[in-house]
Amino acid sequence: METQTQRQTVLFIGAGRMAEAIFAGLLRREDARIGEIIVSNRSDRERLAALQARYGVTVTQDWREQIGRSTVVVLAMPPGDHKAVLAELASQIGGQFVVTVAAGVGTQLLEASLPAGTPVAWVMPNTAAMIGESISLYTYGQAVHEEHREILSLLLAGIGESAECTEQQIHELTAVTGSAPAFLYRFVEALEASAVSYGLSADTANKLVAQMVYGSAKMLKQGTPPAELRDGVTTPGGATAAGLRVLDERGYAEALQDAVVATNARAREMAEK
Structure with a gap:
């Protein structure tokens, strides 16, 4: 797996509007630290095809096929889907930086569900992210280093302004x-x-x-x-x-x-x- 200082492969589990807003923001910035963007959705092939045609991203219906070569994983599915995905992710992850953008899902849940030492973050954006005008609240888990902070700043900068808070404040x-x-x-x-x-x-x-x-x-x-x-x-x-x-x-x-x-x-x- 690549280290965090190299070009990042960002895997989005979920292909909804918030996922699109975030990866579209990354693409607009054209930062050399972002190597490839992979978008997954298990059921909507038409949605994946449309995103691939519009943005040139890699798409897949099975995120498991891409997890091994990803360095950043963005959980962009509904809050209620997180526990099941995290249970599967726990057996396949190996040091990737995991970020959720779901309401109510804090870093404590991520850390409790994933292997010890997994770097995690929670971002709470709003729908203005789709026009690059969100105010996004964010917080980190205990295993995050400066490289992870730099990557998260890239994710956030493409969708608007942001403010670091405690997990309780975001709730x-x-x-x-x-x-x-x-x-x-x-x-x-x-x-x-x-x-x-x-x-x-x-x-x-x-x-x-x-x-x-x-x-x-x-x-x-x-x-x-x-x-x-x-x-x-x-x-x-x-x-x-x-x-x-x-x-x-x-x-x-x-x-x-x-x-x-x-x-x-x-x-x-x-x-x-």
């Missing part, structure tokens, strides 16, 4: 960074429905709300606290204040907190099955 922040885009999209759906109710077309409503969200996000990215930005829109006793009062009366902040707790709990539950 607690899964909803905030990983699932919260769905909360935002539900918010957008409601605003678009309101706009349509006033006679706008669906396309126009989408354009208005999407640009509002985009512009607001850019202002947040400049570093101004959200409370300060909110106050900048809100005149005391004015129209915006009336709308915020309704949200407060309906428990807007509390509902979001409850959504975060429920999301994190379910993520852990799925990973433990």
Whole structure:
């Protein structure tokens, strides 16, 4: 098997959208440290053929055929599939760097399932990885060295920004960074429905709300606290204040907190099955 300082052969077990986002990001960077990308999916031949045609990656329906020559293994399948795959992987792995991108699956589970001394990492990206704009949380296991950190930085750089956290923090922040885009999209759906109710077309409503969200996000990215930005829109006793009062009366902040707790709990539950 190649050492970590040589060109890496990265095997993806799973060929979904997140796997595609990560290896597409690697290919865009054209880093000499990445030698070959192998993508596996046991059932969807059409998906594999499409990925091979678009990206020129190596594809296989059986990851076991490629594990021996891989140096990095990215587990990109649903959380509930991890235990079965890890049980098989444990008997075939030999020092490869194993990375999971599944919600609820931490480094402790990886280390408990794989041979002692296996270097592992957990990454929690979000769907904005598909356009290179994810914020990805990550943490390492106990056997990781600097070479592994460099490889993980390559995986992360291709899909957006990242922040190192403890495993417990990632469990607690899964909803905030990983699932919260769905909360935002539900918010957008409601605003678009309101706009349509006033006679706008669906396309126009989408354009208005999407640009509002985009512009607001850019202002947040400049570093101004959200409370300060909110106050900048809100005149005391004015129209915006009336709308915020309704949200407060309906428990807007509390509902979001409850959504975060429920999301994190379910993520852990799925990973433990």
